[in-house]
Amino acid sequence: MGLAVRSATLDGEVAGLRCEGGWITELGPDVEPDEGDEVLDVAGLALIPGLVNGHTHAAMTLFRGYADDLPLMEWLTEYIWPVEKRMSDEDVYWGTRLACVEMIRTGTTCFWDAYWHAHATARAVEDAGIRAVTAAPLIDDGDPAKSERACSDAERSLGQIAEAGGELARPGFAPHAIYSVSERSLRLVAERSAELDVPVQIHLSETEEEVGTCVAERGERPAQYLDRVGLLGPRTVLGHGTWLDRGELELIAERGATVVTNPVANLKLAVGRVFPYRDARDTEVAVGLGTDGPGSNNSLDLLADAKAFALLQKNEARDPAAVTATEVLEIATGQRAELLGGRRLEVGAPADFLLVRADDPVLALGQLNAGLVYAAAGSIVDTTVVNGRVLMRGGSIDGAEEIVARARESAARLGLTPLSS
Amino acid sequence: MGLAVRSATLDGEVAGLRCEGGWITELGPDVEPDEGDEVLDVAGLALIPGLVNGHTHAAMTLFRGYADDLPLMEWLTEYIWPVEKRMSDEDVYWGTRLACVEMIRTGTTCFWDAYWHAHATARAVEDAGIRAVTAAPLIDDGDPAKSERACSDAERSLGQIAEAGGELARPGFAPHAIYSVSERSLRLVAERSAELDVPVQIHLSETEEEVGTCVAERGERPAQYLDRVGLLGPRTVLGHGTWLDRGELELIAERGATVVTNPVANLKLAVGRVFPYRDARDTEVAVGLGTDGPGSNNSLDLLADAKAFALLQKNEARDPAAVTATEVLEIATGQRAELLGGRRLEVGAPADFLLVRADDPVLALGQLNAGLVYAAAGSIVDTTVVNGRVLMRGGSIDGAEEIVARARESAARLGLTPLSS
Numbered sequence: 001m002g003l004a005v006r007s008a009t010l011d012g013e014v015a016g017l018r019c020e021g022g023w024i025t026e027l028g029p030d031v032e033p034d035e036g037d038e039v040l041d042v043a044g045l046a047l048i049p050g051l052v053n054g055h056t057h058a059a060m061t062l063f064r065g066y067a068d069d070l071p072l073m074e075w076l077t078e079y080i081w082p083v084e085k086r087m088s089d090e091d092v093y094w095g096t097r098l099a100c101v102e103m104i105r106t107g108t109t110c111f112w113d114a115y116w117h118a119h120a121t122a123r124a125v126e127d128a129g130i131r132a133v134t135a136a137p138l139i140d141d142g143d144p145a146k147s148e149r150a151c152s153d154a155e156r157s158l159g160q161i162a163e164a165g166g167e168l169a170r171p172g173f174a175p176h177a178i179y180s181v182s183e184r185s186l187r188l189v190a191e192r193s194a195e196l197d198v199p200v201q202i203h204l205s206e207t208e209e210e211v212g213t214c215v216a217e218r219g220e221r222p223a224q225y226l227d228r229v230g231l232l233g234p235r236t237v238l239g240h241g242t243w244l245d246r247g248e249l250e251l252i253a254e255r256g257a258t259v260v261t262n263p264v265a266n267l268k269l270a271v272g273r274v275f276p277y278r279d280a281r282d283t284e285v286a287v288g289l290g291t292d293g294p295g296s297n298n299s300l301d302l303l304a305d306a307k308a309f310a311l312l313q314k315n316e317a318r319d320p321a322a323v324t325a326t327e328v329l330e331i332a333t334g335q336r337a338e339l340l341g342g343r344r345l346e347v348g349a350p351a352d353f354l355l356v357r358a359d360d361p362v363l364a365l366g367q368l369n370a371g372l373v374y375a376a377a378g379s380i381v382d383t384t385v386v387n388g389r390v391l392m393r394g395g396s397i398d399g400a401e402e403i404v405a406r407a408r409e410s411a412a413r414l415g416l417t418p419l420s421s
Numbered sequence: 422m423g424l425a426v427r428s429a430t431l432d433g434e435v436a437g438l439r440c441e442g443g444w445i446t447e448l449g450p451d452v453e454p455d456e457g458d459e460v461l462d463v464a465g466l467a468l469i470p471g472l473v474n475g476h477t478h479a480a481m482t483l484f485r486g487y488a489d490d491l492p493l494m495e496w497l498t499e500y501i502w503p504v505e506k507r508m509s510d511e512d513v514y515w516g517t518r519l520a521c522v523e524m525i526r527t528g529t530t531c532f533w534d535a536y537w538h539a540h541a542t543a544r545a546v547e548d549a550g551i552r553a554v555t556a557a558p559l560i561d562d563g564d565p566a567k568s569e570r571a572c573s574d575a576e577r578s579l580g581q582i583a584e585a586g587g588e589l590a591r592p593g594f595a596p597h598a599i600y601s602v603s604e605r606s607l608r609l610v611a612e613r614s615a616e617l618d619v620p621v622q623i624h625l626s627e628t629e630e631e632v633g634t635c636v637a638e639r640g641e642r643p644a645q646y647l648d649r650v651g652l653l654g655p656r657t658v659l660g661h662g663t664w665l666d667r668g669e670l671e672l673i674a675e676r677g678a679t680v681v682t683n684p685v686a687n688l689k690l691a692v693g694r695v696f697p698y699r700d701a702r703d704t705e706v707a708v709g710l711g712t713d714g715p716g717s718n719n720s721l722d723l724l725a726d727a728k729a730f731a732l733l734q735k736n737e738a739r740d741p742a743a744v745t746a747t748e749v750l751e752i753a754t755g756q757r758a759e760l761l762g763g764r765r766l767e768v769g770a771p772a773d774f775l776l777v778r779a780d781d782p783v784l785a786l787g788q789l790n791a792g793l794v795y796a797a798a799g800s801i802v803d804t805t806v807v808n809g810r811v812l813m814r815g816g817s818i819d820g821a822e823e824i825v826a827r828a829r830e831s832a833a834r835l836g837l838t839p840l841s842s
Contacts, residue, residue: 061782061786062786063787064783064786064787064791064792064795064796065784065786065787065788065789065791065792065795065796066786066787066788068745068746068788068791068795069741069742069744069745069746069791070741070742071740071741071742072741075741098782098785098786101782102782102783105782264732266736267732267733267735267736268732268735268736268741268795269735269741270735270736270738270739270740270741270743271736272736272739294796297795297796298783298791298792298795298796299728299783299795299796299797299798301798304725304798307720308729311685311688311689312688314688314689314690314691315687315688315689315691315692315693317691318691318693319492319691320490320491320492320493320496320689320690320691321490321491321492322691323490324489324490325489325490359825361482361519361522361523361526361821361824361825362485362523362719362720363486364519364825364828364829365482365483365485365486365487365519365828365829365832365837366484366485366486366487366832366837366839367486367487367489367839368486370485370486370489370490370719370839371485371486371719374485374486374489374689374718374719374720375485375486375715375718375719375720376720377720377722377725377798377800379798379800400782403782404780404782404785407785407786408785408786411786411787416786416787418787418788418791
């Protein structure tokens with residue numbers, strides 16, 4: 001017994017799809033449901049792959065609209081960090097469930113996450129039915145004396161995540177950044193991630209200051225440093241990469257690491273530069289797209305951010321032809337970075353897909369991919385399927401109201417009374 | 422018999438609203454419906470003013486997704502202009518109706534438009550029930566010999582628009598730009614707009630090239646030239662203004678003209694600069710927000726563009742505190758430019774307002790204005806009211822399907838077969 005989709009369109013032609021056991025088993029014009037299949041009859045809807053959010057901190061939905069329009073360090077030290085110390089597993093669980101509602105609703109089927117109480121994130125992911133790689137942040141304040149403790153905590157969290165997350169949430173390492181983690185810890189993570197074949201997420205070259213400090217202290221740029229400690233490899237996802245230079249991108253490509261750009265969060269936190277995507281493309285770096293945490297975006301609507309990404313690249317290049325809609329959709333669906341796990345729709349691929357309203361006013365005329373990137377946003381998604389299971393149909397998600405209510409309780413318990421802005 | 426809204430929230434408190442004859446007549450915690458009122462019971466929805474789209478070419482919905490990702494001049498000369506020559510009143514009517522569906526759905530209650538067959542735009546506006554200022558583009562290719570004809574056509578269109586548009590669509594002049602209209606025509610428009618007290622829309626300083634050419638040919642910058650020909654006054658809306666300098670902004674403020682910035686279209690057409698909004702604010706220029714035409718954005722979702730505006734300003738300033746959510750909402754609702762006609766919700770203001778889903782996951786936590794600007798987009802709007810009439814309720818608009826079908830017929834008749842992108 002599987003799931004069958006009938007009368008959809010795919011690349012402009014009428015098509016159907018069957019999946020079973022979490023995999024796409026049939027795709028094409030003549031697909032018929034099997035006896036006992038759950039059947040979706042979907043005339044007017046178009047099939048596209050699910051979106052992959054390559055960098056976020058999902059539980060930070062709780063902080064959204066709490067303290068905006070503030071300088072970065074004031075925001076972190078006065079508003080975010082003190083509250084994070086008070087957060088419990090339950091807070092992270094409900095904050096993540098809220099994020100999952102928003103991601104499912106806007107077409108994200110997989111996300112890469114790093115946040116405190118990562119096993120609670122994993123439990124939320126499993127309960128929501130979405131896919132994720134989740135990781136506990138590793139921070140030792142650059143102090144090698146704290147390294148052993150921090151690394152053993154991180155390694156213990158792998159097991160906790162795996163246990164809580166079941167089939168859908170995979171564990172990873174998340175050393176926070178080169179300025180908050182000692183070289184000793186970075187080397188330990190590199191070793192253990194290789195031995196265990198576990199992915200690593202790290203913030204890299206988000207701000208100009210980070211690059212300047214790295215060069216001043218070590219005489220090398222951040223990607224070169226990361227390479228020297230053994231962390232620049234095919235299991236590593238570099239979050240941001242805004243200030244990477246051409247030489248670093250060449251090195252990253254050679255080592256097979258992935259860069260996830262977060263164009264909207266970069267604007268909101270005013271980092272002052274647009275990710276050098278054209279250089280990354282020229283050097284064949286694997287590239288993904290992320291929203292960053294909902295406290296610094298503040299949306300989890302990846303399709304909206306795909307538009308921001310495309311338009312910023314066009315403007316930066318002074319050339320409206322600098323990127324195409326199809327290219328941007330491939331990035332947003334994780335197809336330009338093998339590690340992120342996005343796949344085109346084909347037999348044998350995981351059954352993670354969307355049905356979008358092709359008859360909606362904004363998609364009714366013109367080319368579908370251009371419509372999705374430039375005219376639509378996440379609200380165009382009608383149906384979200386992950387691992388062969390229907391998580392949303394007709395825009396409605398089971399249990400969303402309770403999740404909102406519980407997240408509100410967490411925010412209230414944490415004292416998150418919004419500032420006026 | 423009017424319209425009464427019950428159990429909404431306004432500035433965080435439970436409130437109601439009554440309107441009659443197109444005006445808000447009561448507002449506050451104790452408002453009760455009158456006998457015979459249409460009553461909206463709206464627990465969970467918040468009242469906010471309608472959005473004002475200060476610059477668009479609505480009928481260009483027909484071109485959306487037809488030819489994206491192309492250099493500007495190739496796009497215009499090979500794809501847009503040849504088709505525009507073939508457009509009929511009916512094409513413009515259905516293209517505009519489609520745009521009105523999208524604007525009503527995303528909370529725009531008034532828009533400023535310039536497009537061919539402007540009386541057809543006016544008819545569409547009147548039928549849709551939205552408000553607009555519509556104008557026929559005036560272009561004489563900079564040739565004073567064509568001036569008389571172009572200006573008399575423009576003046577005749579005022580009457581045609583007024584006749585077709587009824588109460589909701591007001592006529593205006595729209596000399597296209599200083600590089601496509603002769604000085605003689607600009608002076609004639611300045612005279613006639615003053616005599617008739619009619620607004621004027623003109624593109625100004627959209628590209629660096631426009632500024633360079635103006636300085637080379639006339640020894641003065643675009644705003645100075647416009648002032649010299651008498652067009653820089655309180656009835657004039659300047660579209661774009663991307664490349665204005667501080668001196669020009671001071672002059673514009675002194676003369677009382679309005680600048681409408683179109684941040685998303687500027688990125689998509691890669692003009693290479695962010696509108697100097699902080700200088701405009703310092704010099705007290707009246708500022709509005711626009712989407713530009715759906716062929717070069719490609720969305721009409723002004724709330725999405727409010728986010729882009731805010732974030733681009735933050736990044737440009739290298740300061741996350743550079744603009745606030747509340748300030749941006751005031752701009753998007755036309756409250757920072759008297760001519761655009763936006764008003765805060767108060768007794769005596771036109772009954773143009775929205776009800777937004779305050780219980781939606783993205784608005785459920787935190788400050789409402791921050792949520793609207795940074796986390797939400799137009800799909801957060803549940804109910805749109807213009808001139809006291811409910812145009813959308815629960816996200817549904819009467820007749821939308823037929824409008825989509827008729828716009829598709831127009832696009833097909835015009836041969837708008839999308840390129841692949």
